[in-house]
Amino acid sequence: MLDLRLVMWSPLPTRVVVSWIQKTSRGRRVGEVIEGPRVTPLRRRRLVDDATQSLREAILDGRLEAGVRLRQTALAERLGISRTPIREALTRLEQEGLIELLPRGGVRAILLDADEAVELYDLREVLDGLAARLAAGRADPGVLARLQKALARMAECVERHDPGPWFRAHVTFHEEIVRAAANRPLGRLASVVRLSIRRFHPLLLKTERRLDDAYREHRAIFDAIAARDAAGAERLARAHIAGAKAIVLTLMAEGEGHAAVQA
Structure with missing residues (x-):
């Protein structure tokens, strides 16, 4: 008779260790059986x-x-x-x-080219503009506080010219706006496009004072959302993305695109 007393995961993630006790005429035998691979x-x-x-x-x-x-x-x-x-x-x-x-x-x-850059940024411009417009009418004090926190981190990074944390704060800022828009299809589309466009981020840092300019653009978008200015928030958000697209296309035309995208 086999009496299973203990089942636990072994250090090998795809194997299971089963401890058992078997009763016999001469007493009991204790042992272990290693079963695998088992993936739940x-x-x-x-x-x-x-x-x-x-x-x-x-x-x-x-x-x-x-x-x-x-x-x-x-x-x-x-x-x-x-x-x-x-x-x-x-x-x-x-x-x-x-x-x-x-x-x-x-x-x-996929190696992105100028045509795909145009397509992605054109789509991002529409999505971000709509998100900002909707957020201006729906953002609560909690959303505004989180946007301000992201802006504060971005300002610190501008002073140190530290692009790594800046981009993380930048992503947080845009994600908060999309969440505040409270439109699920918009959120799904924005997430996919944002991931694809992220490969262009290193290229944006090749222009002088880009972090400073981008911070001011994000600050203006926030001010419009906080003021419930839906039309202004959409216009500023679209202009921000259009400006990024222009920089990317200019640098790609100068032959810096492939190296920067792969950096």
Whole structure:
């Protein structure tokens, strides 16, 4: 008779250790059985989520170089997981417009060109403008306080010329506006476009005083939202994105685009 007393996860994440006690005519025997691999639905979902996030960050940070063919098996080995969650993660990233799936298990990060930059920034301009307009009519004191906090962090980064934290505060600022807009389809679209455009961020820092200019633009957007000026908030938000697009296109035309996107 087998009496299972304890089931626990071993240090190997895909294996289960089962401690057991067996009653026999001579007494009892105690032992362990290692079963595996066993992946529960919850754990599989976490594996896919983690793989998606890791690969997304590697693409956006340039660690996975755009345009270079990679094997799905190599990515699975790098992350220490099987090919199944890798395939699911890559499907998500393909839907986000970050990668292209190739025949025979290949994959590559999409190398953005000027035409796609125009398309993405034109869409972002419309989405951010609408979000700012809606937020101006719906933002509560809590939203305004969080926007002010993000602006304060951006101001500190301008003084130190520290682009890393600045971009994090910048993302927070725009995410708060989209949340305040309280439009779920808008939120989903804005999230996808924001991820794709993020690869252009290093390019924006190549212009002198860009952080300072961008801070003033964000400050003006905040002031319009706080004043419940919906038309003004939309106009300023759209002008902010249009200005970023102009900078990106100018630098790409000068031949700096590929290196900056991959930086």
